[in-house]
Amino acid sequence: MTRPYLDYAATTPVDPRVSALMATLEGPDGVFANPSSDHPAGRAAAQRVAAAESQVRETLGDPGFRTVWTSGATEADNLAILGLARALSKRGDARRRMLVAATEHSAVLAAASAAREYGMQVDTLPVAADGRLSPQTLAAALDTDVALVSLALVNNETGVIQDVPALAPMIRKSGARLHLDAAQALGRLPDASAYGDADLVSLSAHKCCGPKGIGALCYRPDVRLAPLLHGGGQQAGLRSGTLPVALIAGMGEALRHLDDVAERQRQRALQRRLRQALHDLGGVVLNGRDDGAPHILNASFPGVHGGALRAALSDLSVGFGSACSRRDGPSHVLRAMGRPDALAYASVRFSLGRFTTEADIDTAMATVTDAVTTLRSVSPLWREMSEGRHTVDSAYGVTTALEMA
Template identity: 60%
Template sequence: MDRPRPYLDYAATTPLDPRVHAAMMACYDARGLVANPASPHRAGALAGEVIDRATEAIRDYLGDPHWQVVWTSGATEADNLAILGTAEALAQRRRGRDRILITATEHAAVTMAARAASRHGFAIERLPVDAMGRLTPEALADALDERVALVSIAPVNNETGVLQAMPALAPMVHDAGALLHLDAAQSGGRVDAAAAAYDQADMVSLSGHKFYGPKGIGALCLRPSVRVAPQLHGGGQQQGMRSGTLPVPLIAGLGEAFRLADDAAERDRQWSLRDSLLAGLAPLGGVVLNTPAEASPHILSVSFAGVHGAALRAHLDGLDVGFGSACSSHEGASSVLRAMQRPEPLAHATLRLSLGRFTDGSDITQVIERVGETVDRLRRVSPVWRALARGQDIGALYSTTTPLEVA
């Protein structure tokens, strides 16, 4: 019998947890829960109670009962509401702050929303990161001034898993009088809440399908004092911030997903699996790390020196792993790796291996075997690999002065 096919693309989307599925099915099956929660009758009230319970689950996860939870179609819409909504609201009040800062490694949902905010008169500036994708306090301090209105940072990067030093960065944003938005699509439910600094944020974007919940649902969580201009107009639901009939089963699923957030034991299990994955790939040699030690346990990004990127992708066709960000249709090397100053050929020869709650040791073993066989085969015809094998410096071969950490 064939072994089950391994799935190591959890950063793109996660399997639906059966317990989340059960919570959703209870909404579909239970009499009365099919109603519109805005309807002024008993069936509508029952549906509203489901939403209230999910709201409390999100607030409990974030550690504060005062968060306002605005349900969205996912983190992309939540990011747009946070950034464009803030820009439009500030422009209407004609405040003097006209700069928005984002890191150079943000997801396209943030970068494109920030670009769109420029139509409201905001200057959009990308903060540089170091060779391992970290925003340093020094770089943030250099950019902050009294004109900064909003800073948007992902606590966990979607391609490399780097964990930004949010406990150090967040107070700097507030000291400058700016709002802090966190794109928590990859950190929500996975990393320790203190490390992600949700308690110091003004807005937090969450996603269902990135954390064992259903696709098509997310949330923007706001402090009571934060005002955003709505980007969807209609019946005035959710205090007018996001009109549209609420999808009760999807919201119930998202609430259940965050009730089941990873605990320390599950994070340790994933760390162990990720360590085994790296230990199995390291003997190949020339394995360049794009993921630093300070990272989420579920993502490992590695580049293979002496391997042609297109050939790697073609020979691994059918293996469920990531080749960068699955949420983007960009051409060329990953913008994240470019911001980390990875040479273009090396950036193309990159795998993002991401795991999760349902990954086991057999999955890790199969991926190590398949990737190892492929890399060995491709290197047999690689002049770059032959030069590396003769002892030539990897930086010189790839014409870069950026430090490259090899596993």
């Protein structure tokens, strides 16, 4: 029996329609030429790239975006943040401050930290217990010296959707730019309206059943960026190097087949099934919001040591924090939401996708239930909680609101 895979937020399998298209392009009879070459084969390749660019703009619901193809969202985040910082430094711009939420992906946080080398001041903004950046917090930080605000549209660990419609007008009024890391948002949101509020958007193909190794930074024509890579001057000089036509076409095809309304509803139903199983287990804390993305559910297991839980679930394909971070400690996202280290460490991210089935949920939860029940049976803390001598709040010193499954 195939083991259930519940780690779609880390990466997804390639949709067969995508792999079939790429297979037709990569061989000697395919469209493999350098799209910068001025001959028929090169022009055919360039047409494939242009078609994928059109698909990106259609996906974002805005024809005004330009596209720079990257190796993925990590590079796109770096180009957005460091490319803007270098451009501001070169022209001596007075805007020298960047704002990032404390729950951002490590690619954003690390790039923002590196932007200090170009004279940028980086302010990390706290989020509420539900993982959202409040308009009040953002308003207090915005000023005429802010150049960029960077936010994950959908958080990769909790599925929390930032309220961009409430935040974007303030950012725009201040004169700052808005960068959205949308790697987890593709196919997960009911509409593309949030993209229209952004100046820069980072995308990644392998988060939406496309190939690994390809992503894009989409930006407004009036945004000035400095390149991070130098060479032959491809892509308007912003990212030199020969374009991988098959990967780009594969990303375009993946965007053509994003999860539709019916698929999102199916995944939401699977998420509810998972939530019910956690409720049946009992004593489980949910990290996030009910109106989050349909494919992610993050849960903490009181009364269980995080290291023991990870060892017990080592054969189960689930997430413990972000797969893009090498840190083995508690999730910085959950800590930013007010979860104490012990509770954050004893957390699991379940993430679903296009090929997840009810049987996958049931099999995975049987494993989780057995592991947690066994670990709790030898836990003095869980015994004290079961006897009523402690609540979750008192046992862990929690000062923020907790939602139980």
